[in-house]
Amino acid sequence: MLAEVLDAAVRLVAIVAVFLVLPLVAGQMEHKVMAHMQGRLGPMYAGGFHGWAQLIADGVKFLQKEDVVPAAADRRVFALAPAVALVPYLVVLAVIPIGPGLVGADLDAGLFFVLAVMGVGVLGSIMAGWSSGNKYSLMGGMRSAAQLMSYELPLVLAASSVAMAAGTLSLPGIVAAWQWWWLPWQAVGGVVFFVAGLAELRRPPFDMPIAESEIIMGPMTEYTGIRFALFMLAEYAGIIVLSALTSVLFLGGWHGPLLPGPVWLLLKVFALVFVVIWVRVSFPRFREDQLQKLAWTGLVPLALLQLLLTGVVRVAAG
């Protein structure tokens, strides 16, 4: 009995630690990678060595700032929104396997759980947009809702292709069943999943709900201090979760030669984080209707094609 409690406690602590550290690493990586791609240096002072402590310093700064709630805001919803945006990613992290047997909670319907919970995150954005009492925020919230219509279906379709291939909805089960030749086999699905995931995270080029040059951070316009920091943390936690999920579903998770499994997963995750940053540096922003066009005339058919391919190969291979 005690052993079970201890076991759960250790797992929880580990997950929270990962949840607190990895997004910061991703954030710092974004600072530096983006800077060097743009001919800058990025943070250089905080912490001494190449500004490694910049985000910690930012966090401390955000903590000290006044937490303003606009008088016209719907206070309770306004206060709750950052949590709604952040917590789902923490929960998702609990079911992502990082090695054989190394998983916070092994759910039989893990994939289903992950997709369902990740969908909740966007509610935070809509809540924030609605409750802020600000027109820009309202438009951002509406854009978030409109975006939801476009990415959710390709995301689910692409993920279900992997589930079909593996014959299980359990995430550790999917990784265990993974073979190297799944890479070309599931490549289309992988790209669709990743692109739809970017849209879910509202990362460039799909950052229309935030669009600081149009609607001034959208739902986050009125947020200050620690609540704003929580939204930012949610964004980077989201990047980690999306990269981890893509690695687990399409890139074979912990599989890889020589190095231990968790290291391989980390490598894959950060390779994908790099791609996320790279895309941000390179591309302008879509318009909301252009994303919907891309999703419904591009991503959905591709995902269906992938499903078909998966089905045919499964039947042919017996």
Place this chain on the structure above:
Amino acid sequence: MTERVVGIGAGAAAVGGGGGTGGGVGGGKELATEDMVLNIGPQHPSTHGVLRLRLTLDGERISAAEPIVGYMHRGAEKLFEVRDYRQIIMLANRHDWLSAFANELGVVLAVERMLGMEVPVRAVWTRTLMAELNRVLSHLMFLGSYPLELGAITPVFYAFRERETLQAVMEEISGGRMHYMFNRVGGLKEEIPEGWTDRVSRAVADVRRRLPDIEDLLVGNEIFTARTRGVGVLSREQIMQYGVSGPIARASGVDVDLRRDDPYLAYGELPVKVVTRSAGDCHARFEVLLEQAKVSLDLADACLERLRELPPGPVDQRLPKVLKVPEGHTYAWTENPLGINGYYLVSRGEKTPWRLKLRSASFNNVQVLREMLPGHLVADMVAILGSMFFVVGDIDK
């Protein structure tokens, strides 16, 4: 302390406040909707300052747009009337802070014309060179800031790298990085520094070599094309009606460029290539700007070549202690980076002008937004606004 409702009440606030229309229509037929009035600015990142647009929105679609100008009005024209001509140059170079040199130019051209003054040849060619470098500087700014508004965050850093390269040589000759104050009535402030022309050649070559960095990121990019092509089309008629000029007009096929059509400085002897496009959309405007930057670099090279051949001589003229312009009036216009910039100078023989009317490009260019914006989405509004290449100081004077 009472709690004041600041802000503008949308979302929960508007509904919670019982804003009359919510439950107007029953029976589940169609929700009552109401247009939302959205003020873009005066403080908004895409207005580059304090332009204010009063938009009426139906959802995200703009049904009416009204540019409200004047937040940055500094009374430049009135100030001109109580300053002597040396001081006016300083005031005049400030309304469009991205093309200070070109702004100075109009004033001195007008005064020199009234005085019947002949400007030394070397000064004329140096002015032409600096005007073209100034044009590249201004264009680079917009080549960087326009993508930024469309969400491409990288080109602006490349643009600023090139601007630094050019600003270094401008700073070397004039001492200023933005407000050069290098024109004087009758010539230039100082002699060209030793070896400066070679350094300018190098800077121009560097910028020309690296300009494709910006180009490659955007031209041909599917998202950039989708966001700009066919968006904010400006017709020839509208351009004529509103007096739109500069790269924006040329992007709609209005083939007007004062450097070729009414040559001033040394442009008459230069092969000025006028860049035009016919589409008239945001994409065409961006293309014109990019192409013009390259043309200006070529013109700068031509000026440098000429400057090297010219025999030594003065770059300025001795002026009387009190500079009085004879009675009369004249209109001097120049092709500024953003369009036609004109000064109507009326003198009564005093040391200050009786009236110095300033016709600035952005003022006219921005008015046409009223006709361009309706029918577009808010996201397009940003694309259009960015492609209208304006400086708020140039609007409000």
